[in-house]
Amino acid sequence: MLRKKAVMLDQHMLTHRESLLPFIYTDLLAEYAGDHQMCCFHFWKMEHQVILGMKDTRVASLKEGVQSIKNNSYQVVVRNSGGLAVVADEGILNFSIILPQPTDKYSFSIDQGYELMKSIIEKAFAEFEMDIEAFEVSDSYCPGDFDLSINGKKFAGISQRRIKNGIGIMIYLSICGDQNKRGEIVREFYQTSLVEKFGTDGFPPVNPDSMANLSDLLQANLTVEDVKERISHVLNQTFDFSEKYDQTFKDFLISTEFNDKFEKQNERMKQRNQIIDWSENY
Structure with missing residues (x-):
């Protein structure tokens, strides 16, 4: 079977000053x-960061909610x-699969994207012989239909983003x-920013006990690395990471074309983050 062409971008620990980068790169x-x-x-x-959705x-x-996070x-x-x-902090890994939109009449469905990500995670931990389930953990932070859990405890959430001719499937893994502290921080954000409406209007009634680290669930001393x-081992078995593809990709990352596109996306992200005075938080 012909393996699909692939490249990898590995961004190590990002500071707050660099916190717009992963979202720029996704697009x-x-x-x-x-x-x-x-x-x-x-x-x-990322270092000690809470990532808000729109x-x-x-x-x-x-x-007041943002201040509670900073506190x-x-x-x-x-x-x-x-x-x-x-x-996002030192114990959390963020990982994205970014695919070209199919050029034929058969589209790549949202569920197929979720199943692909789940399959990669299952293969990565197959030796533990633990069932990884996908269902919404409604009292976790950022609940979704494809939260990944072991024994009812959520350790990962998956989302998707479709841009132009590409599809991004993103996961955060609590390693x-x-x-528990992460859950408390998000719970406090919602309690402070919603007050008596906490847990309503589509915002989750965050219960820190609904989530756990993968290392605890598997009873293994796992690190992000x-x-x-x-x-990476699973990906290398499935995709073709040829050096020629990698070199073309590296050339693109230092090209004028890339820099121009980067600056446009950077300005958009800065404007989006004006609402929380992001630039004053260095």
Whole structure:
């Protein structure tokens, strides 16, 4: 079977000053995937960050909610897609699969995207012989139909974004660290910003106990780097990461074309984040 062409972008720990980058890259990689009929994979991590969805910016008391996050020594960024608040820190791995939109009459459905991501995660941890289930954990932060859980505890959430000729399937994986604290921070954000409307209007009644780290669920001493290696091993069995594709991709990342597109996306993200005074949070 012919393996599909693929490239990898691995962004290591991003500071708050760099917190717009993964969202900029998602859109640029989606365009690249469509233009070059190439599968792109993207790893990234952030330092103590709460990532808000666009819906979160419409809470009644946004300023007070953002301050509650800062009081917990986390910073805030607004992503360029829907969904709700998630946490990114040293123990969380973010991973994206970015595919070209099919050029034939058969479209790639939303469910197919979710199933692809779930399949990769299952293969990465097949040795543990644990059932990974996909269903909404309604009292987790950022609940969705394809939350991934073990024994009822959510450890990952999956979302999708479709841009021009590309499809992005994104997952955050809680690997290690203080997951209960992450839940408490998001719960406090909603309690502070919604007050008596906490848990209503489509915002989750966050229960920190609804989520757990993958390392705890599997009773294994996992790190983010361990999980990256496991996922990369699965990808290398399935996709063709030839050096020629990698070199073409690297040339694109330093090209004038890329820089022009990057600056346009960067300005859009800065404008989106004006609502939380992002530039004043360095």
